[in-house]
Amino acid sequence: MNTIRRQLLYAISAALIGIVCAAFLIFLAKHITAFVAGRHFTIHEVFGVTENPALSASLSPVQKQTYQNLDEDATGTEVSTYSKPHVVSASQYLVIDLTNEIIGSSTSSSTPVDAPFILADRTILQKDDLRAVPIASLTKLVTAVVAGKLLDENQPITITQDILNTDGNTADFQLGEKFSVSELLYPLLMVSSNDAGEALAQNSPNGRADFIQYMNAWVQSIGAYHTYFADPTGLSPDNVSDAANMAIIIRWIYLNRPDLIAITDTKVKEFRIHTWTNPTQLLNLSSYLGGKNGYIPQSGETAVSLFQVGSKLFAVVVLGSSNRDQDILELMREATGVPYITYENSNETTNKNTKAVNQKRSQTAAVINSRN
Numbered sequence: 261m262n263t264i265r266r267q268l269l270y271a272i273s274a275a276l277i278g279i280v281c282a283a284f285l286i287f288l289a290k291h292i293t294a295f296v297a298g299r300h301f302t303i304h305e306v307f308g309v310t311e312n313p314a315l316s317a318s319l320s321p322v323q324k325q326t327y328q329n330l331d332e333d334a335t336g337t338e339v340s341t342y343s344k345p346h347v348v349s350a351s352q353y354l355v356i357d358l359t360n361e362i363i364g365s366s367t368s369s370s371t372p373v374d375a376p377f378i379l380a381d382r383t384i385l386q387k388d389d390l391r392a393v394p395i396a397s398l399t400k401l402v403t404a405v406v407a408g409k410l411l412d413e414n415q416p417i418t419i420t421q422d423i424l425n426t427d428g429n430t431a432d433f434q435l436g437e438k439f440s441v442s443e444l445l446y447p448l449l450m451v452s453s454n455d456a457g458e459a460l461a462q463n464s465p466n467g468r469a470d471f472i473q474y475m476n477a478w479v480q481s482i483g484a485y486h487t488y489f490a491d492p493t494g495l496s497p498d499n500v501s502d503a504a505n506m507a508i509i510i511r512w513i514y515l516n517r518p519d520l521i522a523i524t525d526t527k528v529k530e531f532r533i534h535t536w537t538n539p540t541q542l543l544n545l546s547s548y549l550g551g552k553n554g555y556i557p558q559s560g561e562t563a564v565s566l567f568q569v570g571s572k573l574f575a576v577v578v579l580g581s582s583n584r585d586q587d588i589l590e591l592m593r594e595a596t597g598v599p600y601i602t603y604e605n606s607n608e609t610t611n612k613n614t615k616a617v618n619q620k621r622s623q624t625a626a627v628i629n630s631r632n
Contacts, residue, residue, distance in 0.1 A: 346583075346586045346587070346589065346590040347590075348387075348578075348581075348587045348590050348591060349581050349582040349583050349586075349587055350387070350560075350578040350579060350580055350581035350584075350587045351387075351388060351393070351560070351579060351580030351581075352387050352388040352389050352391060352393065352502065352503045352578075352579045352580060353385065353386065353387050353389065353503055353576070353577060353578045353579070353587065353591060354379075354383065354385070354386045354387075354389040354503035354504060354506075354507055354575075354576070354577045355383070355384045355385040355386070355574060355575070355576050355577075355591050355592070355594075355595045356379060356382040356383055356384060356507050356511075356574065356575050357382045357384055357572065357573070357574060358382065358511060358514070358566075358573040358574065358575055359571065359572045359573050361511070361514070361515060361573065362568070362571075362573045363514075363515075363518060379504050379507060379508070384574075384595045385591055385594055385595055386503070388503075389502055389503035389504045389577075390486065390502050390503075390504055391502055392486045392487070392488070392500040392501060392502050392505075393500060393501075393502065393559065393579050393580055394497040394498075394499060394500055394556060394558045394559035394562075395494065395499055395500060395501045395506065395554060395559060395562050395579065396494040396495075396499070396554030396555050396556045396559040396562050397452045397493070397494040397552065397553065397554030397555070397562075398494065398501070398506060398552050398553075398554045398562050398563075398564055399457075399489060399491070399492065399493060399494035399499045399554070400448050400449060400452060400457055400492075400493065400494060400552060400554075401449075401509060401510070401513060401520070401552050401564070402475050402478065402479060402487075402489065402509065403448065403457050403460060403461070403475065403492045403493070404445055404448055404449060404517075404520050405478065405512075405513060405517060405520070406471060406474050406475050406478055407441055407444075407445070407460040408441075408517065409474070409478070410464050410465060410471060410474060411441045411460065411463065411464060411465075412441065413440065413441050413442040414440050414441070414442070415440060415441050415463070416438050416439070416440060417438065417439055417440070417441065417444060417459050417460070417463045418436065418437070418438050419433045419434065419435060419436060419437045419438070419439070419455070419459060420435070420462075421435060422458075422462070423455050423458050423459045423462065424455060426454045426455050426457075426458045426493065426495075427454055427495055428453070428454045428455070428495075429453075429455060430447070430451040430452060430453050430454075430455075431447035431451055431453035431455055431456055431534070431536065432534060433447075433453075433455050433456075434533075439459070441460065441463075443531065444456045444459055444460055445520070445523055446523060446526070446529045446531065446536055447534075447536050448460070449520065449523045449524050449552065450523060450524070450526055450529060450536050450537075450538045451536050451537070451538065451539070452552075452553070452554070454493040454494075454495060457491075457492040457493040457494075458492060458493060460492065461491075461492035468492070471492060472489055472490070472491065472492060475489045475492065476488060476489055479501075479505070479509065482508060482509070482512050483508055484501065484505035484506075484508045484509055485505070486500070486501060486502045486504070486505050487500065487501035487502075487505045487506075487509070488500050488501075494554055494556065495556065497556060497558035497559065502579070503577040503578075503579055506564045506577045506579075507564070507575050507577055509564075510551070510564045510566065510575050510577075511575060514549075514566060514575075521549060521550040521551075521566065522550065523550075524538075524540075524550035524551055524552055525543065525548065525549060525550035526538060527543055539553075540553060541585050542565060542585060542588065545567075547567045547568055547569050548565065548566070548567055549566040549567060549568055549573075550565075550566055551563060551564050551565035551566055551576075552564055553584065559579070559580065560579070560580045560581055560582060561578070561580075561581040561582065561583070561584035562578065562579050562580070562581065562584070563576075563577070563578050563581070563584045563588060564576070564577045565577075565588055567592060569592070569596050569598070572596075574592065574595060574596075576588050576591055576592065576595075578591070
């Protein structure tokens with residue numbers, strides 16, 4: 261009898277161990293699959309539990325609607341199916357809070373825009389943000405700034421064969437076409453035209469080499485000490501910076517050249533025979549103010565972006581990414597606690613700040629349009 265009992269206990273124990281092992285293997289297999297796909301599963305999802313009743317009960321009606329709506333812009337149009345936490349692929353990133361510097365805000369900082377900027381006071385999220393790496397077409401933000409310092413905005417520039425020989429032709433320039441400096445900023449920043457970058461640099465009063473030298477001197481002057489440029493386009497992997505320096509640069513541009521931010525936030529620009537369409541997916545988000553993307557094989561995907569979320573302003577930098585847009589969305593989710601990026605304004609103060617920003621952007625854009 262004792263032998264039978266022992267055998268029965270062994271059988272039950274073996275069955276229980278088998279069930280536990282099988283469950284563990286299922287859990288492990290799904291996590292491996294999720295890792296490969298860049299998707300994170302919770303143990304509740306693995307075993308079919310999709311809702312936490314306690315969590316659901318604790319959410320406000322607005323939060324519940326937020327989770328249900330996934331990722332919609334202010335018009336209710338679905339932007340993406342982003343709904344689960346995403347593993348950030350960028351080798352370095354930085355999210356900083358620029359709320360006190362919103363243009364037109366009553367809380368706007370009185371600190372001179374050229375004063376040293378202390379990132380540590382504003383940093384929300386960061387990873388390896390002080391290591392200089394290739395930045396690709398983020399270079400063109402500085403190209404645009406320096407063009408404004410060295411060239412007259414109405415200076416005519418002729419598209420030469422040397423300019424057309426530059427890799428890439430996203431602006432679809434034609435030999436012999438003429439543009440003003442201000443007109444070239446649109447293809448430079450909207451469609452990341454390498455030809456436009458070279459056209460500006462080659463037509464600098466003292467030549468291309470002096471233009472690049474000025475780019476390097478300028479970033480040093482605003483405190484971006486880890487930044488260096490070898491060309492005006494970003495095609496060279498020797499164009500390097502780090503996430504902290506790119507945050508300094510985008511802040512300076514936001515405060516000093518909001519017209520450049522407005523250009524990066526333009527979806528379509530028609531000019532004579534040209535129609536330039538901005539490929540940036542983040543333009544579909546109501547909170548997106550502008551920014552710049554880049555890519556070369558040596559840099560991976562790069563981006564610097566500005567978002568106004570309610571009454572707060574954020575700058576997000578990602579470098580060395582394999583999934584730039586999803587990285588930015590996840591970093592904003594972590595920074596704000598909101599699982600998607602709609603961020604409609606919900607109070608009078610926020611609305612006033614947003615209107616001030618939009619008015620300033622409209623004014624600067626109108627000035628540029630009047631020149632075309």
